[in-house]
Amino acid sequence: MSGQSASTGAPSGGTEAAETADGTGLRRSLGFRDLVVYGLLFIAPMAPVGVFGTLDAKSHGAVALVYLIATVAMAFTAFSYAQMVRVVPQAGSVFAYARAGLGKGPGFIAGWMAMLDYLLIPAVAYLFSGIAMNALVPSVSRWVWTAIAVLITTALNLWGVRAAARVGFAVLAMEVVVLIVFIVAAVVVLVQDGARRDWLSPLTGDGSQGAFALSAVVGAVSIAVLSYLGFDAIASFAEEVTGGSAKVARAVLFCLALAGVLFVAQTYLVALLEPLSSAELAAEPGKQGTAFYDSVDSAAGAWLHDLVAVSKAIGAAFAALAGQAAAGRLLFAMARDRRLPKVLSRTDSGTPRVALLCAAVVTLVAAVWAARRDDGMDHLVSVVDIGALTAFLLLHASVVGWFVVRPGRGRRGDGFSWWRHLLIPVLGALIVVAVIWEASGSAQVVGAVWLGVGLVVLVVQGARRVS
Secondary structure, rough: OOOHHHHOOOOOOOEEOOOOOOOOEEOEEOOOOHHHHHHHHOOOHHHHHHHHHHHHHHHHOOOHHHHHHHHHHHHHHHHHHHHHHHOOOOOOOHHHHHHHHHOOOHHHHHHHEEEEHHHHHHHHHHHHHHHHHHHOOOOOOHHHHHHHHHHHHHHHHHHOOHHHHHHHHHHHHHHHHHHHHHHHHHHHHHHHHOOOOOOHHHHHHHOOOOOHHHHHHHHHHHHHHHOOOOOOHHHHHHHOOOOOHHHHHHHHHHHHHHHHHHHHHHHHHHHHHOOOHHHHHHHHHHOOHHHHHHHHHHHHHHHHHHHHHHHHHHHHHHHHHHHHHHHHHHHHHHHHOOOOOOHHOEEOOOOOOOHHHHHHHHHHHHHHHHHHHOOOOHHHHHHHHHHHHHHHHHHHHHHHHHHHHHOOOOOOOOOOOOHHHHHHHHHHHHHHHHHHHOHHHHHHHHHHHHHHHHHHHHHHHHEEEEO
16 A cells, blocks of 8 residues: 555555564554444543533524534545555554645644644543542542542453454443433423424524524534544554555544534423523523533433433543543654654554653643543643644545655556545645634633644754754
């Protein structure tokens, strides 16, 4: 495959350990189901729970439409991932793609920005799990619960990618069962008692803030797309999947589509059960964070509220497990390319345990620090999103770089298509730029500072190589 020649020489096929002479290979043991499990774990099937109230208020009640549009918007990014994983089937995901499509410098920057996302999103998930468990068992501090979650999931990741996938599948099955229970309970309540809002309002708005406003929906979409962060982690396991990189591409697209269906379905139902109008939620921001739980509680009872809360607590910890695994692969790939300390590229029985431990330490410190602060969650969330979005932007540029710009490839040897390799990545890049533009000022500042540090590191590395 042509992607192999443009990379670090990592193997693109085989079903056993793809370990090189210096011990920097990964073991191929994952199937299609395992990839989907990692992707859905990272996203979380009930990701809209925490942001439902905010999106409902911001979109004037058209929250299901927001997720429908967000799914389509993120499909452009998923499609670009699918194109690049076929020609560059390597660990490291967007780092490897940008390196192949744009060059070593942009590749490093892509990996550097993605690192901000991959190292800190698990910290957010661990913190969410700690907060949820502290609400259930107040006698134990939330930072203790957070640390326990980090230790358990790190142990599973060190055990091996296949073992972690099996445990993750069980947790994911639990989350899906809880989601099904919620959907059935919501339908029963709607059949018995009727909807509190108009049946089409989750798609057209509830009218409490005036006529349907497309600008309000688009503004909410810029927040909703962040619920999907994590599906891209599937591409990080390209060197550990059996059956070729086409399986990874299918898993990326399938995971995004399935998440979109789940998100639209649950937000549509809970919007119909919501006792407050979108105008009331907009006027009382303090109620937005618990709006999903309040709707479930008032419509179906506290038992479903508690069931969803416990599911989210456990699910968040295992979302962090998937994120930590992806972070370890990113550090491994950058170290193998000598962009990070070489020790991070070592493997043990096909598992990058040194890189995983490094990622675990960073997320543990960040999560425990945030857990000990009242505003810790806000600080973490404002930081992580901008890294992923910048990496997505470079991903789209990589597709154009590989298939359109670079000579000897693309139009000559890789089945070039104007709509797949130019139109879709350009539209995807425009969507990402719009989301970055709508991001909070603090997130933009942090992203700019992190980018500046990465550029300094890149210059220093270049000077050392020249000397």
